[in-house]
Amino acid sequence: MTATxxxxxxxxxxxxxxxxxxxxxxxxLNEVSERYPAAVSLAAGRPYEEFFDVAAVHRHLDTFHRHLxxxxxxxxxxxxxxLLQYGRTKGIVHHLVARNLAVDEGITVDPExxxxxxxxxxxxxxxxxxxxxxxxxxxxxxxxxxxxxxxAARLVDLPVWPVAGGPSGVDLDDLRAQARRARAExxxxxxxxxxxxxxxxxxxxxxxxxxxxxxxxxxxxxxxxLEDNPYGLFPVEDGPRPPTLKALDTDRRVVYLGSFAKTVLxxxxxxxxxxxxxVAGPDGxxxxxxxxxxxxxxxxTVNTSPIAQAVIGGRLLEHGCSLVPANTRERAxxxxxxxxxxxxxxxxxxxxxxxxxxxxxTVPAGGFFVVVTVPFAVDDALLDRSARDYxxxxxxxxxxxxxxxxVCALRLSxxxxxxxxxxxxLDRLAALITDQLLGGRS
Numbered sequence: 385m386t387a388t389x390x391x392x393x394x395x396x397x398x399x400x401x402x403x404x405x406x407x408x409x410x411x412x413l414n415e416v417s418e419r420y421p422a423a424v425s426l427a428a429g430r431p432y433e434e435f436f437d438v439a440a441v442h443r444h445l446d447t448f449h450r451h452l453x454x455x456x457x458x459x460x461x462x463x464x465x466x467l468l469q470y471g472r473t474k475g476i477v478h479h480l481v482a483r484n485l486a487v488d489e490g491i492t493v494d495p496e497x498x499x500x501x502x503x504x505x506x507x508x509x510x511x512x513x514x515x516x517x518x519x520x521x522x523x524x525x526x527x528x529x530x531x532x533x534x535x536a537a538r539l540v541d542l543p544v545w546p547v548a549g550g551p552s553g554v555d556l557d558d559l560r561a562q563a564r565r566a567r568a569e570x571x572x573x574x575x576x577x578x579x580x581x582x583x584x585x586x587x588x589x590x591x592x593x594x595x596x597x598x599x600x601x602x603x604x605x606x607x608x609x610l611e612d613n614p615y616g617l618f619p620v621e622d623g624p625r626p627p628t629l630k631a632l633d634t635d636r637r638v639v640y641l642g643s644f645a646k647t648v649l650x651x652x653x654x655x656x657x658x659x660x661x662x663v664a665g666p667d668g669x670x671x672x673x674x675x676x677x678x679x680x681x682x683x684x685t686v687n688t689s690p691i692a693q694a695v696i697g698g699r700l701l702e703h704g705c706s707l708v709p710a711n712t713r714e715r716a717x718x719x720x721x722x723x724x725x726x727x728x729x730x731x732x733x734x735x736x737x738x739x740x741x742x743x744x745x746t747v748p749a750g751g752f753f754v755v756v757t758v759p760f761a762v763d764d765a766l767l768d769r770s771a772r773d774y775x776x777x778x779x780x781x782x783x784x785x786x787x788x789x790x791v792c793a794l795r796l797s798x799x800x801x802x803x804x805x806x807x808x809x810l811d812r813l814a815a816l817i818t819d820q821l822l823g824g825r826s
Contacts, residue, residue, distance in 0.1 A: 399539070401535070401538035401539050401541075404535070404538050405783075406531055406534040406535040406538050406786070407535045407538060407539075409531045409535070409783045410531065410532070410535075412764060413427060413779060413783075416767060416768060416771055416777065417771075417777060419771070420771035420772060420775070420777070422775060423771045423775045423776055423777045424775060424776050424777065424801070424805050424808050424809035424812065425776075425777040425797075425800065425801070425809075426725075426776065426777060426778050426796040426797055426798075426801065426806070426809045426810075426813070427777040427778050427779045427795075427796075427797060428777075428797055428799070428800045429584065429752050429753070429797050429799055429800075430650060430799060430800045431645065431646050431650055431714065431799055431800070432714055432717050432718070432799060432800060433800065434717070435713055435714060436649070440699075441649070441695050443698065443702075444694070444695045444696070444697070444698025444699045444702070445467075445691065445694050445695055445698055446698070447697075447698035447699075447701050447702055448467075448477075448694040448695070448697040448698040448701065449463055449467065449694065451697065451698075451701055452466060452467075466690060467690050467691060467694055468690070468691070469690070470686060470687055471687045471688075471690040471693075472687065473499075473678045473681055473682045473686065473687050474496070474498065474499050474500065474674065474678045475498065475499065475500025475501075475656070475687070475688055475693060476500070476690055476693050476694075476697075477500055477654075477693045477694070477696060477697040477700070478495045478496070478498040478499075478500055478656075479495045480696075480697050480700045480701065480705055481495070481498050481500065481642070481656050482494070482495040482498055483700070483705040484700055484705045484706065484707060485630075485640075485642075485658070486705075487704065487705050487706045488617070488706055488707055488708055489616075489627075489628050489630070489631055490627060490631045491628065491630050491631050491640070491658070493658050493660055494660065494672070496672060496674065496675075497658055497659060497660035497672040497673075497674045498656055498657070498658055498674060499656060499657050499659065499674050499677050499678050499681060500654065500655075500656045500688045500693055501654075501655045501656055501657060501681065501685075501688055502653050502654075502655070502685050502688050502689075503643060503645060503653045503654065503655045504612065504614065504641050504642065504643035504645070504655035504656075505532055505536065505655070506655065506681070506684070506685060507641050507642075507643075507655050507656060507657035508532065508533055508536045508610075508612075508641060509536045509539070509540070509684070510657065510677040510680050510681055510684070511575075511610060511639055511641070511657060511659070511677065512536055512537050512540045512542050513540045513680050514673070514676050514677055514680060515542070515574040515575060515608070516540045516541060516542040516574075518572075519541075520570060520571050520572045521542060521571070521572050521574050522542065522543045522544070522545050522566050522571045522572065522573050522574065523537055523542050523543070523544050523545070523573075523574060523575055523576075523577065524544075524545050524546075524547050524559065524562055524563065524566075524573055524575065524576040524577070524607070525537075525544050525545070525546060525547065525576065525577040525578075526546075526547050526548075526549045526553070526554050526576070526577065526578050526579070526583070527546035527547060527548065527549055527784070527785060527786070528549065528585050528586055528781060528784035528785055529544065529546065529577065529784055529785075529786065530577075530579065530583075530584050530585070530612070530784070531783050531784055533577050533612075534786060542574075544786055545562055545566060545573070546562075546785070546786055547559045547562050547576060549583075549586060549588060550588075551588065552588075552590065552591070552594055553578075553580065553583065553586075553588045553589055553590035553591075553594065554578060554590055554594065554598060556594065556597055556598060556601055559576060559598075559601060559605075560601060560604075560605060563576075563605045563607060564605075573605070573607060574607070574608065575607055575608035575609065575610050575639070576602070576607055576608075576609055576610070577610040577612065578590070578598070578609060578610070578611060578612070578629070579611075579612045579613070579614075579615075580595060580611065580613070580616075580626075580628065580629055581613055581615055581616040581625075581626070581628075581750070581751070582615040582616070582618065582619075582748055582749065582750045582751025582752070582753070583615075583751075584614070584615070584751075584752070584753060585753055585755065585779070585781060585784045585795045586746070586753070586755055587746050587748030587751055587752075587753045587754060587755060588746070588748070589626070589748070589749055589750070591626070592626050592627065595626070595627070595629055595632055596632060598629065599629060599632055599633060599635070599637055599638075602637045603635055603637060607637070608637060608638070608639055608661070609629055609633075609637055609638045609639070610638075610639050610641060611628060611629045611630055611638050611639070611640050611641065612641040613628060613640070613641070613642060614642075614643045614645065614646050615646065615750065615751040615752060616628065617646075617647055617707060617708060617711055617715065618646075618711070618714070618715050618718045618719070618750050618751055618752070619715075619719075619749055619750035620719040620722055620723065620748075620749055620750050621719075621749065621750075628640070630658065636660055636661050636662065639657065639658065639659050639661070639673070640657065640658040641655070641656075641657055642655060642656045642657070642658070643655040643656075644696045646799075647707045647710070647711055647714075648695075648696050648699050648700075648707070648710070649695060649696070649699075652689075652692040652693075652695050652696055653688075653689070653692060654688060654689075654692050654693055654695075654696045657674070657677060658674075659672060659673035659674040659676075659677055660672050660673070660674070661673040663675070663676055718750075718751075718752065718798060718799060719750070720803065721798035721799070721801065721802075721803065721806060722748065722750070722751075722752075722754070722798050724798075724803045724806050724807075725754055725796060725798050725806050725810070726745070726747050726754065728806060728807060728810045729743075729745050729754070729756065729810065732810055732811075732814040733814070733817075742758070742759050742821065743756065743757070743758055743759075743817060744756070744757045745757065752797050752798055752799040753795055753796065753797055753798075754795070754796045754798070755781060755793055755794070755795055755796075756793060756794050756795075756796060756813075757792060757793045758792055758793065758794070758817060758820070759792060759821070760792060760820050760821075761790035761791065761792055762780045762781065762782065762791060762792060762793060762794045763780055763782060763790070764780060764782075766780070766820075767779075767780055769816075770812075770813075770816050773816075774812045774813070774815055774816045775812050776809045776812035776813050776816070778794045778795065778796055778813065779794060779795040779796075779797070780794055780795075781793040781794055781795055796809075796813075
């Protein structure tokens with residue numbers, strides 16, 4: 385539709401967030417990808433597709449159906465109804481989610497504190513909607529911040545205040561300062577959003593000592609911590625993984641956000657939230673925060689697709705509710721790709737004795753993402769030119785900051801490509817960067 389055609393509404397008449405860059409970011413990146421389908425995409429954070437198997441979906445569904453009858457005591461008719469009818473708002477695989485968290489993360493949680501959601505995005509929305517009680521409430525978030533969190537906060541009118549991240553993953557002094565500044569200005573900081581393991585977009589992780597300090601600081605400042613953990617199962621090196629914040633949490637300070645998109649199947653759109661904080665109701669009854677989130681969910685999506693949950697549940701059951709062995713091939717592919725990309729950057733932008741590096745990059749210990757810093761502003765116009773003239777896609781880091789200041793960095797993803805595609809993409813990216821350093825090309 386062109387500007388000259390008649391319209392029925394103006395964006396100005398709709399919710400203010402609909403004109404916010406945080407809500408347009410994902411659509412813009414998808415549109416660029418669609419306009420240039422031949423471009424190598426080092427932008428998408430999608431999981432590796434080589435191991436997707438339609439036949440496995442049917443097998444997982446059958447496995448969960450047998451579980452309902454053989455282990456949960458349902459009659460065939462009850463099992464059929466559970467899978468095919470509207471379902472329980474909190475979900476039908478909550479008991480398996482709790483078992484998975486115990487096996488893989490050492491988290492002990494009552495299944496009734498789990499709400500199974502339509503992807504982790506809904507989990508974020510439910511928590512933010514519940515926490516936003518009035519106009520004084522604010523959310524703290526480690527910057528750079530996953531744009532889906534920022535967008536969800538916009539939709540519930542919850543301002544997001546950035547907290548410095550840096551090489552340690554979170555600047556604890558700045559977190560304390562931001563919480564106290566908010567209160568000094570008459571605001572109420574409700575929570576701080578963090579990704580302790582291989583964060584999106586920075587790739588940075590928080591070490592165990594700082595995780596413990598973060599929990600202590602949250603108690604000191606009376607903050608909840610919203611822990612998002614989509615990448616924790618994908619370290620590069622073997623060995624024990626650091627405990628999640630929720631595993632270390634003894635004071636119910638952590639609301640844990642989880643997703644099966646990266647570890648099982650993104651098309652199922654199944655995530656969850658663990659919210660075991662005790663909430664006193666108006667009648668004096670006390671129950672988990674999960675009960676309140678389920679009330680909101682009942683008015684948003686009613687329930688999460690039981691069939692989709694069954695596919696996830698079947699995959700969990702087939703691996704003893706552990707997703708570590710279930711992702712052996714995927715983890716190897718991501719580790720291979722991450723090493724390959726970092727080595728490829730080093731070959732294309734080698735250190736030169738006596739000269740400061742003009743192109744730098746992070747070397748994450750796992751996950752999907754590497755951040756490349758360059759000596760020029762990186763924006764959507766440059767991305768469009770990169771796709772059109774050079775045939776390579778990436779993500780401007782400006783999308784992950786909540787202001788309009790220029791950002792001289794871009795994010796590369798290794799999750800949905802082969803080593804050959806990485807080489808091709810890096811060759812094209814190097815050509816773009818070289819041309820920019822030499823003055824650009826029209």
